[in-house]
Amino acid sequence: xxxxxxxxxxxxxxxxxxxxxxxxxxxxxxxxxxxxxxxxxxxxxxxxxxxxxxxxxxxxxxxxxxxxxxxxxxxxxxxxxxxxxxxxxxxxxxxxxxxxxxxxxxxxxxxxxxxxxxxxxxxxxxxxxxxxxxxxxxxxxxxxxxxxxxxxxxxxxxxxxxxxxxxxxxxxxxxxxxxxxxxxxxxxxxxxxxxx
Amino acid sequence: xxxxxxxxxxxxxxxxxxxxxxxxxxxxxxxxxxxxxxxxxxxxxxxxxxxxxxxxxxxxxxxxxxxxxxxxxxxxxxxxxxxxxxxxxxxxxxxxxxxxxxxxxxxxxxxxxxxxxxxxxxxxxxxxxxxxxxxxxxxxxxxxxxxxxxxxxxxxxxxxxxxxxxxxxxxxxxxxxxxxxxxxxxxxxxxxxxxxxxxxxxxxxxxxxxxxxxxxxxxxxxxxxxxxxxxxxxxxxxxxxxxxxxxxxxxxxxxxxxxxxxxxxxxxxxxxxxxxxxxxxxxxxxxxxxxxxxxxxxxxxxxxxxxxxxxxxxxxxxxxxxxxxxxxxxxxxxxxxxxxxxxxxxxxxxxxxxxxxxxxxxxxxxxxxxxxxxxxxxxxxxxxxxxxxxxxxxxxxxxxxxxxxxxxxxxxxxxxxxxxxxxxxxxxxxxxxxxxxxxxxxxxxxxxxxxxxxxxxxxxxxxxxxxxxxxxxxxxxxxxxxxxxxxxxxxxxxxxxxxxxxxxxxxxxxxxxxxxxxxxxxxxxxxxxxxxxxxxxxxxxxxxxxxxxxxxxxxxxxxxxxxxxxxxxxxxxxxxxxxxxxxxxxxxxxxxxxxxxxxxxxxxxxxxxxxxxxxxxxxxxxxxxxxxxxxxxxxx
Numbered sequence: 001x002x003x004x005x006x007x008x009x010x011x012x013x014x015x016x017x018x019x020x021x022x023x024x025x026x027x028x029x030x031x032x033x034x035x036x037x038x039x040x041x042x043x044x045x046x047x048x049x050x051x052x053x054x055x056x057x058x059x060x061x062x063x064x065x066x067x068x069x070x071x072x073x074x075x076x077x078x079x080x081x082x083x084x085x086x087x088x089x090x091x092x093x094x095x096x097x098x099x100x101x102x103x104x105x106x107x108x109x110x111x112x113x114x115x116x117x118x119x120x121x122x123x124x125x126x127x128x129x130x131x132x133x134x135x136x137x138x139x140x141x142x143x144x145x146x147x148x149x150x151x152x153x154x155x156x157x158x159x160x161x162x163x164x165x166x167x168x169x170x171x172x173x174x175x176x177x178x179x180x181x182x183x184x185x186x187x188x189x190x191x192x193x194x195x196x
Numbered sequence: 197x198x199x200x201x202x203x204x205x206x207x208x209x210x211x212x213x214x215x216x217x218x219x220x221x222x223x224x225x226x227x228x229x230x231x232x233x234x235x236x237x238x239x240x241x242x243x244x245x246x247x248x249x250x251x252x253x254x255x256x257x258x259x260x261x262x263x264x265x266x267x268x269x270x271x272x273x274x275x276x277x278x279x280x281x282x283x284x285x286x287x288x289x290x291x292x293x294x295x296x297x298x299x300x301x302x303x304x305x306x307x308x309x310x311x312x313x314x315x316x317x318x319x320x321x322x323x324x325x326x327x328x329x330x331x332x333x334x335x336x337x338x339x340x341x342x343x344x345x346x347x348x349x350x351x352x353x354x355x356x357x358x359x360x361x362x363x364x365x366x367x368x369x370x371x372x373x374x375x376x377x378x379x380x381x382x383x384x385x386x387x388x389x390x391x392x393x394x395x396x397x398x399x400x401x402x403x404x405x406x407x408x409x410x411x412x413x414x415x416x417x418x419x420x421x422x423x424x425x426x427x428x429x430x431x432x433x434x435x436x437x438x439x440x441x442x443x444x445x446x447x448x449x450x451x452x453x454x455x456x457x458x459x460x461x462x463x464x465x466x467x468x469x470x471x472x473x474x475x476x477x478x479x480x481x482x483x484x485x486x487x488x489x490x491x492x493x494x495x496x497x498x499x500x501x502x503x504x505x506x507x508x509x510x511x512x513x514x515x516x517x518x519x520x521x522x523x524x525x526x527x528x529x530x531x532x533x534x535x536x537x538x539x540x541x542x543x544x545x546x547x548x549x550x551x552x553x554x555x556x557x558x559x560x561x562x563x564x565x566x567x568x569x570x571x572x573x574x575x576x577x578x579x580x581x582x583x584x585x586x587x588x589x590x591x592x593x594x595x596x597x598x599x600x601x602x603x604x605x606x607x608x609x610x611x612x613x614x615x616x617x618x619x620x621x622x623x624x625x626x627x628x629x630x631x632x633x634x635x636x637x638x639x640x641x642x643x644x645x646x647x648x649x650x651x652x653x654x655x656x657x658x659x660x661x662x663x664x665x666x667x668x669x670x671x672x673x674x675x676x677x678x679x680x681x682x683x684x685x686x687x688x689x690x691x692x693x694x695x696x697x698x699x700x701x702x703x704x705x706x707x708x709x710x711x712x713x714x715x716x717x718x719x720x721x722x723x724x725x726x727x728x729x730x731x732x733x734x735x736x737x738x739x740x741x742x743x744x745x746x747x748x749x750x751x752x753x754x755x756x757x758x759x760x761x762x763x764x765x766x767x768x769x770x771x772x773x774x775x776x777x778x779x780x781x782x783x784x785x786x787x788x789x790x791x792x793x794x795x796x797x798x799x800x801x802x803x804x805x806x807x808x809x810x811x812x813x814x815x816x817x818x819x820x821x822x823x824x825x826x827x828x829x830x831x832x
Binding site for chain 1: 259262263264265266267268269286287288289290291293312513528530532534536537538539540542543544
């Protein structure tokens with residue numbers, strides 16, 4: 001089996017793998033953000049009452065505490081379940097890679113990559129934030145969306161900003177996660193399996 | 197059976213009496229497939245309000261469990277039922293949006309669970325439903341499982357799929373219950389009268405108000421017409437013969453449609469249907485999986501049964517890439533371990549383009565001449581327990597046999613279409629998931645065109661269809677719209693001529709069966725809502741005792757009228773179907789008395805064949821001749 005796998009595809013696999021993990025992390029961040037944004041509107045209506053009676057204070061205004069939302073654990077657990085189911089994600093991450101050859105890791109990485117891709121394609125519609133090629137110069141007009149585009153490096157001056165597009169970014173345009181039955185225990189992301 | 201049949205009958209009568217159109221807002225098409233079910237719908241009210249606009253057909257997203265506790269919406273409902281052990285799943289894990297405690301686990305989750313516990317998986321219920329060698333009302337599925345697993349009948353399984361679709365629909369459209377809509381259920385063109393009757397019986401459990409059965413290849417043609425709009429008239433001309441090749445997950449279904457002219461309008465006529473061939477995409481996935489298994493065995497790696505399952509899945513995905521027109525030459529197949537240790541235990545191999553080419557393109561679509569027909573003779577349907585899978589995997593040989601057999605199918609309708617060694621289609625319509633793969637579709641087309649050019653005939657052109665997976669369901673709901681008087685309707689009627697066997701009276705000769713004659717009771721092309729009577733022959737029914745008739749069908753003898761008695765016919769012209777049974781209740785008569793009757797055949801509005809015995813010379817209380825139902829599906 002070791003002879004079968006040449007080293008070149010293996011390195012490509014590692015690259016893919018890292019990409020997958022990176023995109024998963026950014027994805028889960030995105031999901032949490034979305035959830036929190038959704039929760040925020042609800043909570044402001046609930047909590048707006050106590051803020052109004054506050055008299056304007058002449059002295060130095062104390063900073064208002066930011067409204068923080070709990071990311072819904074169910075959604076995160078569900079995503080873990082789906083990734084474990086299709087991509088063996090937890091199995092893979094929980095392994096100690098140090099004692100295995102790149103060929104072994106490569107074979108397993110294919111399982112993780114194929115499964116993760118399937119999961120992403122099924123439940124999320126992803127597109128890049130910027131459509132220009134990476135490593136090309138782009139210009140950001142005044143009032144650009146700061147949550148979509150992050151400025152780095154020599155951040156000085158006024159818009160329009162001219163710079164090099166390093167990463168084209170990803171945004172989820174549609175999300176279609178399965179619904180969860182009310183009594184379902186989402187904490188079991190992979191049940192133990194016993195063959196009779 | 198007779199009780200449920202009577203209920204069915206009275207439904208049909210009710211339907212005619214209470215045809216209230218007010219609540220019928222949608223035309224629904226249901227593709228009740230061997231491996232997947234799809235439901236499509238067309239808003240008849242909206243279509244009537246905007247007659248100039250192109251009609252819109254949508255496909256219902258069907259909520260279903262994808263795994264315990266997770267509910268997903270998918271366009272297809274896998275036709276599987278899982279008969280879970282009572283300690284296997286908790287109530288919360290199988291709740292559905294419309295039922296927190298369902299009794300049946302169907303759809304994606306059933307297929308998933310069943311891949312690990314096959315003894316509890318009900319699959320291919322449709323193939324069992326048309327398997328005449330078994331009692332289709334008997335609880336036999338999952339086939340061959342231990343006694344402890346609670347079983348259901350092929351009929352019940354069909355009812356459950358319909359019920360899931362009904363619930364999904366009613367959940368989404370609470371104001372327009374499915375049973376009140378115009379519902380069209382598709383069936384293979386090759387379904388025999390008993391299988392059609394069983395499908396209608398399954399539907400009658402849900403009491404649809406307006407139900408019609410439609411042959412799948414016809415539905416594919418309707419889908420094509422719908423996607424062309426008014427353009428379809430420019431794509432075909434009078435004299436065209438359209439060949440519909442439908443290769444789905446489990447079956448291959450063939451039909452021929454001739455284009456004629458009637459008072460200046462183009463008319464479509466379904467002139468022939470093929471035999472029931474249990475051969476489809478699933479066979480292809482298995483073929484690849486066994487190939488990969490053999491390859492691993494050569495490397496000294498023996499596979500466990502669960503690994504074969506995993507390979508079948510992996511091959512299905514790999515196949516799709518390798519059959520596309522691209523430059524991928526191999527796809528890796530990885531089979532992960534079952535335990536949590538992934539590294540070091542993952543088997544890896546690859547599937548190459550040439551292997552797929554060899555196994556699928558050459559294996560299932562070999563280049564053969566039109567004279568090469570399936571090798572093995574059809575096995576007798578009555579002598580086997582399993583499903584009667586096609587023994588020859590070559591779709592092209594089955595197609596060659598069909599075209600040869602139907603050589604003169606069009607000679608009645610089209611001038612100049614002379615009987616030849618095979619019928620020559622001028623246009624081809626593909627349907628079914630398998631033919632989505634360009635490599636397979638191109639091969640199929642090139643084989644047919646080779647036959648045509650060998651016979652010095654112009655090559656056939658491909659009619660482009662939209663969605664090969666959802667097409668049948670979409671075509672079915674479009675048919676419900678066409679039925680309201682919009683657009684062209686395909687003329688069909690019975691696709692076979694039906695006969696009952698009569699033993700001729702002659703002195704007994706040892707070692708020789710008395711010769712059999714066949715009395716035609718229902719002619720080819722008999723249309724919905726019509727009746728035929730073989731009034732020249734009398735049969736004697738014995739009161740209080742079941743009387744059996746041998747029953748035959750022919751899809752090549754298309755000129756026999758009802759009442760004609762054949763004393764000889766060519767081999768393979770007539771095919772024996774499961775026998776018929778008539779039982780006269782003893783009411784008002786002496787048990788053992790013999791009542792003379794005529795046989796009457798009727799094609800119902802639903803699209804099923806009904807046979808009745810009419811008493812000669814005796815009437816019931818209202819002065820009408822007495823009628824008794826003859827059962828097509830005899831329970832053993």
